[in-house]
Every structure is written in C-alpha cells, then in structure tokens.
Amino acid sequence: MWTAPRNYHNRIFFILVAALIALAWLALWVWSASPYAPYLDHEELGHLVLGSIGEHFVLEYALLLALFAFGWTLMIVAMMLPTSLPLILLFYRLTSRRSNSRLLVFLLIVGYLGVWTLFGGLAFFNDLFIHEMVEHTAWLEANAWIIGAGTVTLAGIYQFTPLKYKCLDKCRSPLSFITEHWRGKREASHAFRLGVRHGLFCLGCCWSLMLVMFAVGAGSPGWMLALGAVMATEKNVSWGRRISAPLGVLLLGWGAAIAFGVAPALH
Secondary structure, eight states: OOOOOOSHHHHHHHHHHHHHHHHHHHHHHHHHTSTTGGGTSHHHHHHHHHHOOSTTHHHHHHHHHHHHHHHHHHHHHHHTTGGGHHHHHHHHHHHTTSTTHHHHHHHHHHHHHHHHHHHHHHHHHHHHHHHHHHHHOHHHHHTTHHHHHHHHHHHHHHTTSHHHHHHHHHHTOHHHHHHHHOOSSSHHHHHHHHHHHHHHHHHHHHHHHHHHHHHHOTTOHHHHHHHHHHHHHHHHSTTGGGGHHHHHHHHHHHHHHHHTTSSOOOO
C-alpha cells in the first residue's frame, strides 16, 4: 500500500504526474464522444487500415497508424502509468538531488511507455492478421466467437501462471527493483533502461488483460477504466494479489460462457 508523498517537491511532482494522467483520461473521453471515435477503436481502425487502398494508400495507411499510435499512447498513460506511480515517485525522490533529476525521470517514463507502445503495435498488427484470416476463412467467419472466447480464456489461464506472479512481485517492490537495476554511472542510459526493464515486468503482469481490452473494445473508456483499476489494484494495493486467482476464475467462466453461447461473442 502506498500514499502520496509528503515532501513539498515530491508532492508537486506527484500533482504534475496525476494531472498528466487526468489529462489523458479527459482526452480519451472527449475522443470517444467525438465523430472521430472510430479512430480510437482498434476494430474500426483495423477495417479502415485494411480498406485504405485508394490513390493515396501510403499516406492514408501512415496516417491511420499514427492515429493508432497516438490513441494507444493515451491509453497507456491513462491506464498503466498510474500502476507505476510508486516506482516513478520513488525514483524521483532518490534522484532529486541530482542536477538532471527531471531528465532522468523523463527517460524512465519514456522507456516504460516505449515497451507498452511496441506491445500495442504488435497486438494491433496481430489483430489485423486475425481479422484478415476471418474474412478469408469461411469456417472462422461462421465461428468468430472462438477469437473472443480464446482471448478471455487465455487471460484467465495466465492469471495462474508462475510468470504472472514473478512479474507481479517485481512490480510490487519498487525499492528492491530500483536497487537491483539502477546504476549511478551513465545516468541517462541507465534511467531509460530502468524504465524499459520495469515496462517489461509490467507487461509480464498485465499483457493478457490488455488483450482482453482489445477483445471488448479498446475505444471504450468504461472498459479501460475498469481494467486499469484491476491492474492498479493487483500491483499496488496490499491485498491486490488476492484478486489474481478470483479474476482468473471469472475470466475462465466468461470464456466458457461465450463458448456455450450464454454470453455474447466478442470481436
């Protein structure tokens, strides 16, 4: 369990990061309520990418991918940055006496967001590939529910794996993590690498739940808020680890319900 820092400078830094997260949520909400909402939803955007075969194909394709990258980065700042606040604030406090402290924290955050951005790109292109397969395979098109059921079931199974708990333990111990991976020499590169390492362990905790977000609709602020709250609780609340197994059971039950037609299929 953690609380906001009491030191004046640390408190100001906390407020600035919290404001950045709040701004990301506001941008997502405004975007989802605007006529440009399809550019935030991965499925709608995927159809636009696959359909961009006009005269200006390269330009249209690049623009759509840029929109996805921007929207995904907003999602990561809104959903995942709050789950890493304990480590970011602790790192800021430990490096606050250095003249380049703000740069180091910035590089830490860039490394962290970079890992999630790469994952988002891989997930997006994988999603495009799957939808392309469905459109060209009659059996898959008739049984498209398998994709959603399989995604949710995979997420449920992963909740019980040793890798999930190993990564969760790393994320729940920010001081130990910084002590293990932070080196004072070559500060800038090490701060960036610390962010990358933390991003990889955070990815190890939460990648399957982020895939569930793809399945239920990446353009839905409600689902983003719900899944973000679950991941933040798992990582940062003292009793958070206790919800991992029940969440796994819930996801497995949801996958079974989709498979037997009790719950609506996901796309």
